[in-house]
Amino acid sequence: MTTLRRLSARTLRRALNLWPPFLFAGIHVVAIADDWRHARVELRMRPWNRNYVGSHFGGSLFAMTDPFWMLLVMNAIGDDHIVWDRAAAIDFEKPGRGTVVAEFNLDDAVLEELRAATADGDKVLRWFDTAIRDADHDLVARVRKQLYLRRKRAR
Template sequence: MSARRLRRLFNIYPPFLFSGIRVPTVSDDYRQVRVELRQHWYNKNYVGTHFGGSLFAMTDPFWMIMVMRNLGPGYLVWDKAAEIEFVKPGRGTVWAEFRLEDAVMEEIRAATEGGDKLLRWFDTEVRDAGGDVVARVRKQVYVRRKRPDSAPGPAT
Protein backbone atom coordinates (compact mmCIF):
# COMPACT_ATOMS: atom_id res chain seq x y z
CA MET A 1 0.00 0.00 0.00
CA SER A 2 1.32 3.41 -0.85
CA ALA A 3 2.09 5.89 1.91
CA ARG A 4 -0.40 8.30 0.36
CA ARG A 5 -3.21 5.75 0.56
CA LEU A 6 -2.29 4.78 4.12
CA ARG A 7 -2.38 8.45 5.15
CA ARG A 8 -5.87 8.77 3.66
CA LEU A 9 -7.02 5.64 5.49
CA PHE A 10 -5.65 6.95 8.80
CA ASN A 11 -7.65 10.14 8.30
CA ILE A 12 -10.94 8.24 7.96
CA TYR A 13 -10.09 5.52 10.51
CA PRO A 14 -12.90 5.92 13.08
CA PRO A 15 -10.74 5.93 16.26
CA PHE A 16 -8.68 8.77 14.76
CA LEU A 17 -11.49 10.57 12.96
CA PHE A 18 -13.76 10.68 16.01
CA SER A 19 -10.92 11.72 18.33
CA GLY A 20 -9.86 14.71 16.24
CA ILE A 21 -6.60 13.05 15.14
CA ARG A 22 -5.26 13.91 11.67
CA VAL A 23 -2.25 12.53 9.81
CA PRO A 24 -1.11 15.27 7.41
CA THR A 25 2.17 13.59 6.42
CA VAL A 26 3.44 10.08 5.74
CA SER A 27 6.63 10.12 3.66
CA ASP A 28 6.80 7.85 0.63
CA ASP A 29 9.52 5.75 2.30
CA TYR A 30 7.58 5.44 5.59
CA ARG A 31 10.47 7.09 7.42
CA GLN A 32 8.63 10.21 8.59
CA VAL A 33 5.10 10.75 9.90
CA ARG A 34 3.44 13.82 11.38
CA VAL A 35 0.27 13.54 13.45
CA GLU A 36 -1.91 16.34 14.82
CA LEU A 37 -4.67 16.39 17.41
CA ARG A 38 -7.05 19.33 17.29
CA GLN A 39 -8.91 20.15 20.47
CA HIS A 40 -12.69 19.89 20.32
CA TRP A 41 -15.46 19.69 22.89
CA TYR A 42 -15.51 15.90 22.48
CA ASN A 43 -11.82 15.30 23.24
CA LYS A 44 -11.42 17.55 26.26
CA ASN A 45 -11.11 16.13 29.74
CA TYR A 46 -12.90 17.31 32.89
CA VAL A 47 -10.57 20.32 33.31
CA GLY A 48 -10.73 21.46 29.66
CA THR A 49 -7.40 20.12 28.36
CA HIS A 50 -6.66 17.31 25.93
CA PHE A 51 -7.93 13.92 27.07
CA GLY A 52 -4.90 11.74 27.88
CA GLY A 53 -6.27 8.80 25.95
CA SER A 54 -6.39 10.90 22.78
CA LEU A 55 -2.80 12.05 23.33
CA PHE A 56 -1.76 8.42 23.60
CA ALA A 57 -3.91 7.27 20.66
CA MET A 58 -2.34 9.82 18.33
CA THR A 59 1.04 8.09 18.80
CA ASP A 60 -0.13 4.49 18.91
CA PRO A 61 0.50 2.64 15.64
CA PHE A 62 3.22 4.61 13.92
CA TRP A 63 6.52 3.11 15.12
CA MET A 64 5.28 -0.41 14.47
CA ILE A 65 4.03 0.43 10.99
CA MET A 66 7.14 2.40 10.05
CA VAL A 67 9.45 -0.42 11.15
CA MET A 68 7.27 -3.06 9.48
CA ARG A 69 7.14 -1.21 6.16
CA ASN A 70 10.91 -0.61 6.16
CA LEU A 71 11.86 -4.19 7.04
CA GLY A 72 9.51 -5.87 4.60
CA PRO A 73 7.58 -9.15 4.74
CA GLY A 74 10.43 -11.28 6.15
CA TYR A 75 9.92 -9.94 9.69
CA LEU A 76 7.36 -10.11 12.47
CA VAL A 77 6.76 -6.67 14.01
CA TRP A 78 4.38 -5.99 16.91
CA ASP A 79 3.79 -3.37 19.56
CA LYS A 80 4.86 -4.88 22.88
CA ALA A 81 4.56 -2.16 25.54
CA ALA A 82 3.94 1.56 25.98
CA GLU A 83 4.36 4.35 28.51
CA ILE A 84 3.14 7.93 28.58
CA GLU A 85 4.26 10.80 30.79
CA PHE A 86 2.03 13.86 30.90
CA VAL A 87 4.34 16.89 31.14
CA LYS A 88 1.96 19.85 30.93
CA PRO A 89 -1.69 20.43 30.04
CA GLY A 90 -2.30 20.26 26.31
CA ARG A 91 -4.55 22.84 24.69
CA GLY A 92 -5.32 23.75 21.10
CA THR A 93 -3.65 21.71 18.36
CA VAL A 94 -0.87 19.39 19.48
CA TRP A 95 1.42 17.39 17.21
CA ALA A 96 4.00 14.62 17.12
CA GLU A 97 6.60 13.69 14.55
CA PHE A 98 8.14 10.28 14.00
CA ARG A 99 11.48 9.89 12.17
CA LEU A 100 12.99 6.49 11.52
CA GLU A 101 16.73 6.85 11.00
CA ASP A 102 18.98 4.60 8.90
CA ALA A 103 21.11 3.78 11.94
CA VAL A 104 18.06 2.42 13.77
CA MET A 105 17.12 0.20 10.85
CA GLU A 106 20.70 -1.10 10.66
CA GLU A 107 20.61 -1.81 14.40
CA ILE A 108 17.35 -3.74 14.05
CA ARG A 109 18.55 -5.79 11.09
CA ALA A 110 21.84 -6.64 12.81
CA ALA A 111 20.16 -7.63 16.09
CA THR A 112 17.63 -9.91 14.37
CA GLU A 113 19.89 -11.35 11.68
CA GLY A 114 20.30 -14.71 13.43
CA GLY A 115 16.60 -15.09 14.20
CA ASP A 116 16.75 -13.51 17.64
CA LYS A 117 13.98 -11.22 18.80
CA LEU A 118 14.59 -7.57 19.54
CA LEU A 119 12.60 -5.38 21.91
CA ARG A 120 13.35 -1.80 20.84
CA TRP A 121 12.06 1.33 22.61
CA PHE A 122 11.09 4.40 20.55
CA ASP A 123 10.51 7.82 22.09
CA THR A 124 8.10 10.48 20.85
CA GLU A 125 7.27 13.91 22.20
CA VAL A 126 3.82 15.43 21.79
CA ARG A 127 4.16 19.22 21.48
CA ASP A 128 1.79 22.17 21.47
CA ALA A 129 1.67 25.03 18.95
CA GLY A 130 4.40 26.87 20.89
CA GLY A 131 6.72 23.86 20.71
CA ASP A 132 6.41 22.99 24.40
CA VAL A 133 6.36 19.31 25.34
CA VAL A 134 2.89 18.20 26.45
CA ALA A 135 3.61 14.48 26.78
CA ARG A 136 6.40 11.96 26.28
CA VAL A 137 5.41 8.60 24.86
CA ARG A 138 7.58 5.48 24.74
CA LYS A 139 6.64 2.51 22.59
CA GLN A 140 8.37 -0.85 22.70
CA VAL A 141 8.35 -2.72 19.40
CA TYR A 142 8.99 -6.46 19.08
CA VAL A 143 10.94 -7.49 15.96
CA ARG A 144 12.03 -10.94 14.79
CA ARG A 145 12.88 -12.44 11.42
CA LYS A 146 10.27 -14.91 10.28
CA ARG A 147 11.33 -18.52 10.39
CA PRO A 148 11.60 -20.11 6.95
CA ASP A 149 9.06 -22.77 7.94
CA SER A 150 6.48 -20.14 8.95
CA ALA A 151 5.94 -18.99 5.39
CA PRO A 152 2.85 -20.42 3.75
CA GLY A 153 3.71 -23.03 1.19
CA PRO A 154 1.84 -25.08 -1.37
CA ALA A 155 -0.80 -27.41 -0.01
CA THR A 156 0.08 -31.08 -0.27
Protein backbone atom coordinates (compact mmCIF):
# COMPACT_ATOMS: atom_id res chain seq x y z
CA MET A 1 0.00 0.00 0.00
CA THR A 2 2.97 2.31 0.48
CA THR A 3 3.32 2.62 -3.29
CA LEU A 4 -0.35 3.55 -3.74
CA ARG A 5 -0.12 6.23 -1.04
CA ARG A 6 2.41 8.05 -3.16
CA LEU A 7 0.03 8.28 -6.11
CA SER A 8 -1.81 11.50 -6.80
CA ALA A 9 -5.60 11.41 -6.50
CA ARG A 10 -5.84 11.70 -10.28
CA THR A 11 -3.49 8.77 -10.92
CA LEU A 12 -5.22 6.62 -8.30
CA ARG A 13 -8.61 7.37 -9.93
CA ARG A 14 -7.27 6.23 -13.29
CA ALA A 15 -5.71 3.10 -11.78
CA LEU A 16 -8.93 2.17 -9.99
CA ASN A 17 -10.88 2.55 -13.23
CA LEU A 18 -8.56 0.00 -14.85
CA TRP A 19 -8.51 -2.33 -11.84
CA PRO A 20 -10.27 -5.54 -12.98
CA PRO A 21 -12.69 -5.86 -10.01
CA PHE A 22 -14.03 -2.36 -10.77
CA LEU A 23 -13.66 -2.46 -14.55
CA PHE A 24 -15.56 -5.71 -14.98
CA ALA A 25 -18.20 -4.85 -12.40
CA GLY A 26 -19.14 -1.63 -14.23
CA ILE A 27 -17.79 0.58 -11.42
CA HIS A 28 -16.44 3.94 -12.56
CA VAL A 29 -14.56 6.34 -10.28
CA VAL A 30 -15.71 9.73 -11.55
CA ALA A 31 -13.66 11.90 -9.19
CA ILE A 32 -11.24 11.89 -6.31
CA ALA A 33 -10.42 15.40 -5.07
CA ASP A 34 -6.78 16.42 -5.00
CA ASP A 35 -7.12 17.17 -1.27
CA TRP A 36 -8.63 13.70 -0.61
CA ARG A 37 -11.84 15.21 0.83
CA HIS A 38 -14.29 13.96 -1.82
CA ALA A 39 -14.89 11.04 -4.15
CA ARG A 40 -17.72 10.21 -6.54
CA VAL A 41 -18.28 6.68 -7.85
CA GLU A 42 -20.83 5.34 -10.34
CA LEU A 43 -22.05 1.84 -10.97
CA ARG A 44 -23.36 1.49 -14.48
CA MET A 45 -25.87 -1.22 -15.34
CA ARG A 46 -24.34 -3.90 -17.53
CA PRO A 47 -25.65 -7.35 -18.50
CA TRP A 48 -22.94 -8.96 -16.35
CA ASN A 49 -23.74 -7.02 -13.15
CA ARG A 50 -27.48 -7.63 -13.08
CA ASN A 51 -28.98 -10.07 -10.65
CA TYR A 52 -31.73 -12.60 -11.33
CA VAL A 53 -34.49 -9.96 -11.17
CA GLY A 54 -32.72 -7.39 -13.37
CA SER A 55 -31.43 -4.98 -10.74
CA HIS A 56 -27.85 -4.32 -9.66
CA PHE A 57 -26.09 -7.23 -8.00
CA GLY A 58 -25.75 -6.43 -4.28
CA GLY A 59 -22.07 -7.33 -4.26
CA SER A 60 -21.42 -4.71 -6.94
CA LEU A 61 -23.32 -2.10 -4.91
CA PHE A 62 -21.11 -2.86 -1.93
CA ALA A 63 -17.92 -3.04 -4.00
CA MET A 64 -18.45 0.45 -5.40
CA THR A 65 -18.10 1.83 -1.86
CA ASP A 66 -15.50 -0.55 -0.47
CA PRO A 67 -12.13 1.22 -0.48
CA PHE A 68 -13.08 4.88 -0.53
CA TRP A 69 -13.40 5.88 3.13
CA MET A 70 -10.10 4.17 3.87
CA LEU A 71 -8.38 5.79 0.87
CA LEU A 72 -9.68 9.27 1.67
CA VAL A 73 -8.86 9.15 5.37
CA MET A 74 -5.48 7.47 4.83
CA ASN A 75 -4.33 10.10 2.37
CA ALA A 76 -5.89 13.10 4.13
CA ILE A 77 -4.71 12.29 7.66
CA GLY A 78 -1.09 11.65 6.69
CA ASP A 79 1.63 9.03 6.85
CA ASP A 80 1.88 9.11 10.64
CA HIS A 81 -1.36 7.10 11.01
CA ILE A 82 -2.37 3.52 10.34
CA VAL A 83 -5.80 3.27 8.68
CA TRP A 84 -7.64 0.00 7.99
CA ASP A 85 -11.15 -1.08 7.11
CA ARG A 86 -12.50 -3.01 10.08
CA ALA A 87 -16.20 -3.71 9.50
CA ALA A 88 -19.01 -3.00 7.08
CA ALA A 89 -22.76 -3.29 6.67
CA ILE A 90 -25.16 -2.67 3.82
CA ASP A 91 -28.91 -2.10 3.91
CA PHE A 92 -30.79 -2.40 0.64
CA GLU A 93 -33.69 0.06 0.33
CA LYS A 94 -34.93 -0.48 -3.23
CA PRO A 95 -33.76 -2.21 -6.39
CA GLY A 96 -31.01 -0.30 -8.16
CA ARG A 97 -31.39 0.08 -11.89
CA GLY A 98 -29.54 2.20 -14.41
CA THR A 99 -26.59 4.19 -13.14
CA VAL A 100 -26.31 4.56 -9.37
CA VAL A 101 -23.98 6.95 -7.54
CA ALA A 102 -22.12 7.04 -4.23
CA GLU A 103 -20.51 10.23 -2.93
CA PHE A 104 -17.95 10.44 -0.14
CA ASN A 105 -17.30 13.73 1.66
CA LEU A 106 -14.63 13.92 4.34
CA ASP A 107 -14.94 16.99 6.55
CA ASP A 108 -11.95 18.73 8.10
CA ALA A 109 -13.76 18.51 11.45
CA VAL A 110 -13.78 14.69 11.20
CA LEU A 111 -10.06 14.65 10.43
CA GLU A 112 -9.33 16.88 13.43
CA GLU A 113 -11.51 14.63 15.62
CA LEU A 114 -9.55 11.58 14.45
CA ARG A 115 -6.18 13.27 14.97
CA ALA A 116 -7.15 14.33 18.49
CA ALA A 117 -8.51 10.87 19.37
CA THR A 118 -5.32 9.14 18.20
CA ALA A 119 -2.81 11.71 19.49
CA ASP A 120 -1.82 9.55 22.49
CA GLY A 121 -1.41 6.42 20.39
CA ASP A 122 -4.87 5.08 21.18
CA LYS A 123 -6.80 3.21 18.52
CA VAL A 124 -10.04 4.68 17.26
CA LEU A 125 -12.94 2.91 15.56
CA ARG A 126 -15.13 5.27 13.52
CA TRP A 127 -18.17 4.58 11.35
CA PHE A 128 -18.72 6.36 8.02
CA ASP A 129 -22.04 6.30 6.16
CA THR A 130 -22.59 6.38 2.40
CA ALA A 131 -25.85 6.61 0.47
CA ILE A 132 -26.12 4.96 -2.93
CA ARG A 133 -28.69 6.81 -5.05
CA ASP A 134 -30.26 6.28 -8.45
CA ALA A 135 -30.80 8.84 -11.23
CA ASP A 136 -33.96 10.11 -9.46
CA HIS A 137 -31.89 10.60 -6.25
CA ASP A 138 -33.87 7.82 -4.57
CA LEU A 139 -32.01 5.85 -1.93
CA VAL A 140 -30.99 2.43 -3.25
CA ALA A 141 -28.76 1.32 -0.37
CA ARG A 142 -26.98 2.56 2.73
CA VAL A 143 -23.44 1.38 3.36
CA ARG A 144 -21.64 1.74 6.70
CA LYS A 145 -17.88 1.29 6.92
CA GLN A 146 -15.92 1.19 10.14
CA LEU A 147 -12.32 2.33 10.05
CA TYR A 148 -9.58 1.47 12.52
CA LEU A 149 -7.10 4.29 13.08
CA ARG A 150 -4.03 4.56 15.24
CA ARG A 151 -1.08 6.90 15.29
CA LYS A 152 2.11 5.06 14.32
CA ARG A 153 4.53 4.35 17.11
CA ALA A 154 7.79 6.32 17.10
CA ARG A 155 10.77 4.19 16.02
